[in-house]
Amino acid sequence: MTAGILFARMEAHRADSHTLERYLATGGYDALRRALAEMTPDQVTAEVKASNLRGRGGAGFPCGVKWGFLAAATPRYLVVNADESEPGTFKDRQLLERDPHQLVEGAAIAAYALGVHQAFVYVRGEYARPARRLQRAVEEAYAAGFLGRGIAGSGFDLDLTVHLGAGAYICGEETALLNSLEGRRGEPRIRPPFPAVAGLYGRPTIVNNVETISNLPWIITHGGTAYDAIGPEGSRGTRLFSLSGHVRRPGNYEVVMGLTWRDLIFGEHLGGGMRAGRGLKAWIPGGASAPWLVPEHLDEPVTIDDAARLGTMLGSGAVIVMDETTDVVAAALSIVRFFAHESCGQCTPCREGTTWMQRVLERILRGAGRPADLDLLLDISDNISPGLRWPPAQTTICPLGPSATAPIVSIMRHFRPEVEARVTRGGAGG
Amino acid sequence: MTAWPPELEGRAQALAGRYPERRSAVGPLLYLAMKHDGGLTAAGVRRVAELTGLTPAQVQGVASFYTMYQEAPGRYLISVCTSISCHLLGGEAVLAAVEEETGVAGGETDGERLFTVEHVECLGACGGAPALQVNYETVEGVTPEAAQRLCRRLREQRPAVIRSDALQEEFGGRPAFDWGPGEAAGAVAPVPAFEPYGTAEAGP
Amino acid sequence: MAERVTLTIDGRPVEAEAGELLIAVAQRSGNYIPRFCWHPRLDPVGMCRMCLVEIEGPRGRALTTSCTTRVAEGMVVHTASDVVEKAQEGVLEFLLINHPLDCPVCDKGGECPLQDQTMACGPGESRYVEEKRHFAKPIPISDLVLLDRERCILCARCTRFADEVAGDPLIEFVSRGNDTQVLTFPGEPFASYFSGNTVQVCPVGALTAIPYRFRARPWDLEAVESTCPHCSVGCRIAVQASANEVVRFLGVDNAPTNQGWLCDKGRFGFEYLRSPERLIAPLVRGKDGELHAATWGEALDRAATGLRRVIDGSGADAVAGLGGARSTNEEAYAFGKFLRATVGTNHLDARLDDALGARFLTASPHRAAIDDLDGAGAILLWGPDLKEELPVLYLRVRGAVRRGAGLVVVHPRGNGLDPVAAHSLRYRPGEGAAMLRRLSEGEGDAASVRAALERGPLVAIVGRTGLAEDPGLAEAVAAFAEGFAGAKVLPVTRRGNLYGGLDMGVAPDLLPGRVPAADPAAREALEARWGGLSGGEGEDAAGIITGLGEGRIRALVLLGCDPAADFPDPARAVAALEGAELVVAVDLFLTESARRADVVFPALGFAEVEGTVTNLEGRVQKVNRLVPGPGQARPAHEILEDLATRLGHRIGAESAEALAAEVAEVAPAYAGVAWDTLDRGAGREGRLLPVPVPYRLPLEAPQEESGDLVLHLARVLYDRGTMLQQGGSPAGLAGEPVLGLHPADAARLGAAEGSRVRLTGSAGSAELTAALDPSLAPGTVYLAANLGAAVGPGLRVDVEVLP
Ligand SMILES: Cc1cc2nc3c(=O)[nH]c(=O)nc-3n(C[C@H](O)[C@H](O)[C@H](O)COP(=O)(O)O)c2cc1C
Ligand code: SF4
Numbered sequence A: 001m002t003a004g005i006l007f008a009r010m011e012a013h014r015a016d017s018h019t020l021e022r023y024l025a026t027g028g029y030d031a032l033r034r035a036l037a038e039m040t041p042d043q044v045t046a047e048v049k050a051s052n053l054r055g056r057g058g059a060g061f062p063c064g065v066k067w068g069f070l071a072a073a074t075p076r077y078l079v080v081n082a083d084e085s086e087p088g089t090f091k092d093r094q095l096l097e098r099d100p101h102q103l104v105e106g107a108a109i110a111a112y113a114l115g116v117h118q119a120f121v122y123v124r125g126e127y128a129r130p131a132r133r134l135q136r137a138v139e140e141a142y143a144a145g146f147l148g149r150g151i152a153g154s155g156f157d158l159d160l161t162v163h164l165g166a167g168a169y170i171c172g173e174e175t176a177l178l179n180s181l182e183g184r185r186g187e188p189r190i191r192p193p194f195p196a197v198a199g200l201y202g203r204p205t206i207v208n209n210v211e212t213i214s215n216l217p218w219i220i221t222h223g224g225t226a227y228d229a230i231g232p233e234g235s236r237g238t239r240l241f242s243l244s245g246h247v248r249r250p251g252n253y254e255v256v257m258g259l260t261w262r263d264l265i266f267g268e269h270l271g272g273g274m275r276a277g278r279g280l281k282a283w284i285p286g287g288a289s290a291p292w293l294v295p296e297h298l299d300e301p302v303t304i305d306d307a308a309r310l311g312t313m314l315g316s317g318a319v320i321v322m323d324e325t326t327d328v329v330a331a332a333l334s335i336v337r338f339f340a341h342e343s344c345g346q347c348t349p350c351r352e353g354t355t356w357m358q359r360v361l362e363r364i365l366r367g368a369g370r371p372a373d374l375d376l377l378l379d380i381s382d383n384i385s386p387g388l389r390w391p392p393a394q395t396t397i398c399p400l401g402p403s404a405t406a407p408i409v410s411i412m413r414h415f416r417p418e419v420e421a422r423v424t425r426g427g428a429g430g
Numbered sequence B: 001m002t003a004w005p006p007e008l009e010g011r012a013q014a015l016a017g018r019y020p021e022r023r024s025a026v027g028p029l030l031y032l033a034m035k036h037d038g039g040l041t042a043a044g045v046r047r048v049a050e051l052t053g054l055t056p057a058q059v060q061g062v063a064s065f066y067t068m069y070q071e072a073p074g075r076y077l078i079s080v081c082t083s084i085s086c087h088l089l090g091g092e093a094v095l096a097a098v099e100e101e102t103g104v105a106g107g108e109t110d111g112e113r114l115f116t117v118e119h120v121e122c123l124g125a126c127g128g129a130p131a132l133q134v135n136y137e138t139v140e141g142v143t144p145e146a147a148q149r150l151c152r153r154l155r156e157q158r159p160a161v162i163r164s165d166a167l168q169e170e171f172g173g174r175p176a177f178d179w180g181p182g183e184a185a186g187a188v189a190p191v192p193a194f195e196p197y198g199t200a201e202a203g204p
Numbered sequence C: 001m002a003e004r005v006t007l008t009i010d011g012r013p014v015e016a017e018a019g020e021l022l023i024a025v026a027q028r029s030g031n032y033i034p035r036f037c038w039h040p041r042l043d044p045v046g047m048c049r050m051c052l053v054e055i056e057g058p059r060g061r062a063l064t065t066s067c068t069t070r071v072a073e074g075m076v077v078h079t080a081s082d083v084v085e086k087a088q089e090g091v092l093e094f095l096l097i098n099h100p101l102d103c104p105v106c107d108k109g110g111e112c113p114l115q116d117q118t119m120a121c122g123p124g125e126s127r128y129v130e131e132k133r134h135f136a137k138p139i140p141i142s143d144l145v146l147l148d149r150e151r152c153i154l155c156a157r158c159t160r161f162a163d164e165v166a167g168d169p170l171i172e173f174v175s176r177g178n179d180t181q182v183l184t185f186p187g188e189p190f191a192s193y194f195s196g197n198t199v200q201v202c203p204v205g206a207l208t209a210i211p212y213r214f215r216a217r218p219w220d221l222e223a224v225e226s227t228c229p230h231c232s233v234g235c236r237i238a239v240q241a242s243a244n245e246v247v248r249f250l251g252v253d254n255a256p257t258n259q260g261w262l263c264d265k266g267r268f269g270f271e272y273l274r275s276p277e278r279l280i281a282p283l284v285r286g287k288d289g290e291l292h293a294a295t296w297g298e299a300l301d302r303a304a305t306g307l308r309r310v311i312d313g314s315g316a317d318a319v320a321g322l323g324g325a326r327s328t329n330e331e332a333y334a335f336g337k338f339l340r341a342t343v344g345t346n347h348l349d350a351r352l353d354d355a356l357g358a359r360f361l362t363a364s365p366h367r368a369a370i371d372d373l374d375g376a377g378a379i380l381l382w383g384p385d386l387k388e389e390l391p392v393l394y395l396r397v398r399g400a401v402r403r404g405a406g407l408v409v410v411h412p413r414g415n416g417l418d419p420v421a422a423h424s425l426r427y428r429p430g431e432g433a434a435m436l437r438r439l440s441e442g443e444g445d446a447a448s449v450r451a452a453l454e455r456g457p458l459v460a461i462v463g464r465t466g467l468a469e470d471p472g473l474a475e476a477v478a479a480f481a482e483g484f485a486g487a488k489v490l491p492v493t494r495r496g497n498l499y500g501g502l503d504m505g506v507a508p509d510l511l512p513g514r515v516p517a518a519d520p521a522a523r524e525a526l527e528a529r530w531g532g533l534s535g536g537e538g539e540d541a542a543g544i545i546t547g548l549g550e551g552r553i554r555a556l557v558l559l560g561c562d563p564a565a566d567f568p569d570p571a572r573a574v575a576a577l578e579g580a581e582l583v584v585a586v587d588l589f590l591t592e593s594a595r596r597a598d599v600v601f602p603a604l605g606f607a608e609v610e611g612t613v614t615n616l617e618g619r620v621q622k623v624n625r626l627v628p629g630p631g632q633a634r635p636a637h638e639i640l641e642d643l644a645t646r647l648g649h650r651i652g653a654e655s656a657e658a659l660a661a662e663v664a665e666v667a668p669a670y671a672g673v674a675w676d677t678l679d680r681g682a683g684r685e686g687r688l689l690p691v692p693v694p695y696r697l698p699l700e701a702p703q704e705e706s707g708d709l710v711l712h713l714a715r716v717l718y719d720r721g722t723m724l725q726q727g728g729s730p731a732g733l734a735g736e737p738v739l740g741l742h743p744a745d746a747a748r749l750g751a752a753e754g755s756r757v758r759l760t761g762s763a764g765s766a767e768l769t770a771a772l773d774p775s776l777a778p779g780t781v782y783l784a785a786n787l788g789a790a791v792g793p794g795l796r797v798d799v800e801v802l803p
């Protein structure tokens, strides 16, 4: 049930969907040409607003609304967030490798709408191959006049630079990304000011995710209202889900939101059900930062708002499925360790708390857990994310610290007896 | 101060000039320095500092924030993912197999600087878990056994260029998604093979 | 003016200016919010998360850091709710899990915010059973500062200070997450002139000062507030002593002057006070030609008889006095009165031929105060390298540039402020007049500089760029600057209390209170009050040294003054001292000059006497007494009074306070300055003096002679000055003299980096190592003054490459 907005071209043209030739042959850059020739920047923005496209980077903020906050001062910048590092997520990588021109065209459309003449794509350092493909596309676009001076025969200039990160998940957080792009340590900034007011080099800046931007050519070609007609209210358009873990058919799927989790995980053309016929134990619905869901939630609809109602989120679109053999303490440790490793270290609660939780979990897995550790883990979590509620409160600058509490809260909520048994029985897998 | 060879210096200046502020080029320049010196050296840090108008302490502060600017990596940097999706499908076993085959513990480098082995967080290959990278070239769906074969191959043949496509073909399993056609470019150092930073062998 | 807003903090309405930080507003209204990373003089980073409060918003209460929140109308804040208290306790627990429990051996123990917070609201018992983070034990990050990374709580105060304030980003965070630590780059220590400030701002014992380590515990310290004696900025300090020995200076946040900062010379340059070389008894030259300890009676008699003999034999005009710039105002006043009323000479000077015109320094019109820099649109610095000579003023200029002022620097050589200057102009010493003409005409490349200066308000900091430069140039520069609408001028020179010395009338052309010596009404009033006043022209320092050389002047009284070392042409000064019939020195040490005196009186020094001093903007501040001082040393004013008595006159110096009262009466600018107002309330900021009779600036720049190679002779922060060399820790920081050569000149002369060269100047020559310096104006050579090589202050020099 893949709906073809983002993946249509690569699915139809396996051999060359990433080339300019194929892109042009399948209507590529028509949207940009049209925008430049027939629309004012405000009209482009109006289409994006009408589409009700919500950001695909994790927070789900309406794209057109964000654009509306861009301050008037110039120069101003557009930054495409291709740092994709949320465990379980690999959708942007596929867009970068298989249809990079779609992103370049989207970025050019956005730049035109925003009055930006310099744009950056910040690609995580480990994505060497995707970055190469993108760089190649950028070079092709320059050569064909879709980037550079007077693009596509218009009076509009745009430079686009592909910038490689160097191994830091936190640089996906938009203000950390901006610091990193400025050649600084990738530490999130205090907000306000928001990037739309003071971003890159202190100038007005829009940061959008790869998937968000890749939707723009379609929206301009078909109109914002056409996009708004797809999917349920609040979750319009198609959305990429990265399925991984114990499913039969891991991979990226483009779906119209509003289907159920059961459809997504068990659907024949989607997750295909559990590997080796095992039972489903839990899944993480939106990347490692998201609180987990369990089988009782299988028939809930997959929408941004329904996820929030269940105390979790669609986040980055990463669905990580765990079957009945999963050791939830070990799984939680993997995630907590991730956040401890990726904490930038600015905030005391995140820097100290994530490592502390990691140590306690490691100790439990070593068989040296103590009954008091369960409440200790919850209290450490509470000191990072007071009240342990949704959406999370935080004692920190950015949401990374609170994210590290999601697996703790999830295993305590859904699997507390298992964790208790681990502590009293001792030992890994014990 | 120790200037770089003219060709490198030219690339460095071009990179620094590409950004509205030179400081932005710190990251790319650190890759250049690593490529030149086989790792990030004190001299490399100083040169980057000069090129960007920072102090060496500032450049060190930036470089050490990120995991990919390594001081003395082996010729082959083997990065095994153990984040949640890979963890669920045996990433730790792959890591153990690599450690055993290379004789190098995670986070370390062997005496002759052939291998550096590290466990890393999510590589964005979760659909093809478990995954690893050699010099940032990805292999997905690796078994412990395939990982060991891969290490042996590297030790015996010492290939000059590492290419994702070739590794995937020979040592990989089910990928996260259909990669499409292969490409010729690959890594010639434990630095991402990305052409503007001068690290890729050949374009597609 | 910022808009006033009303917010509610814990149920009470509080008024503030819109945009102020909540943490500061709360504190002012009596609600201290705990904090570690926030520092009022640094940009907020919100890292420690200790200062969390709850703020009411459309979606209920939200936890926010008060150090990053700007107040707004109607804001409702809770600083003590259960949620806030739990969060703060949590942060404290997180901070403590890796903090070592070595408070008993930590310098910070007893004055540690982390310790205090833990006592106040910390968890009783640790729930942390895992292993603590370990780092190699303390590592020196400079000659003066030690870093213990285990104690560090990563508040970024030191790194922010180094980067934002000092402009020396040599300590930085390294690694990330739980491995984050503060470090220098290998082989590149935190060699900042301001390194000690990091010790002071560190909220724990992670950064400690090597000179202070283990010297004292906070609870046995005695302290007074005072004013740093090292340069004319007049930074406010807290002096702390343990067992009657000064052990530490801390910066006090005096808004108009130093805002809490000190340079390392100021902070650590007090150890001379406890030097074993301090004079502890009077010395009198014996028949054997050597100095011997004597009783006070013997020494005073000997000095008085000697002076009487010279006065009787050659007239009072044959006596001269130098000094006062290292003394308190009261001591300087007593000195001036002694010379002019008791002795009856008008040869007196607090300068040493290295400053500027006395009237220009004290009474130039449209004087700028230091804090005028904060609101400046443009700043012109044509004067000394502030980083070397007036370090905390350098910080203030940097701060002003950060706030948006455009800085123009005119100097013969690379200057500490170049990195932040919008325009940096070079000229050869001797060609200042031509440079000034180019700027005045504002044509060609000077047009953009002029335009920058026009973006006022302009504050011009003017002074001599070097000792070889004509002091008249600075006055012409000041006149140029005054041509810009609303401009203000700050004439600067370095030495300690020079401005105070001049204000007290220790200069031939000045009477106490910034009044010209030629003013008949002022003379009449003073003569009546003093019971005597010398007339005539009077010689300044250079004239006095010349007069001594020529035999016109026969006796010299030195008050804390060492011309044999500090005069720009030391050889001439030495010859003058050696040719004198009588030299009387009042000093702390047997200096190069005192060593050549006939009578030497041991004086009490800083922290041993009480009084006032006046800084370069004309701000009177208090210095206070804390320790008794060594041996038989006495306050200088008492020594002068005893001498005067023996000469049949009274100065009236029963006490320093009595002198101060007299100054307030006779010196117009000091009218109403009362000691007891200076240490409390608004008086703690000191008192900025008015200029009663403004000085008329000359419009013409002096024409100087030039040559193929000219000398730029300038002071550096760490030199061979007595206070530094006698003071343990910073003594080793003075470098070796080298000769700075522009690469083009070096090539012409056949010299290279490291070549041995002979520099010959107006008064001697020296063998030096050449150092290539492309920041010099071509045709200029650079030599640091008072590093052990002196060739005279003349502009024209020769350089010869030695084989
Ligand atoms: C810890 C953290 C990591 C993030 N990582 C990513 C990322 O890898 N990619 C991404 O697009 N957004 C990421 N985000 C979200 C960005 O901050 C930002 O909201 C997003 O790039 C905006 O794009 P959008 O509006 O198109 O979604 C992250 C946020 C946080 C707090
Ligand atoms: S929450 Fe963690 S990652 Fe985010 S800013 Fe604070 S320390 Fe850095």
Ligand code: FES
Pocket: C034, C035, C036, C037, C038, C045, C046, C047, C048, C049, C050, C051, C052, C065, C066, C067, C068
């Ligand atoms: S004082 Fe506010 S976060 Fe540290």
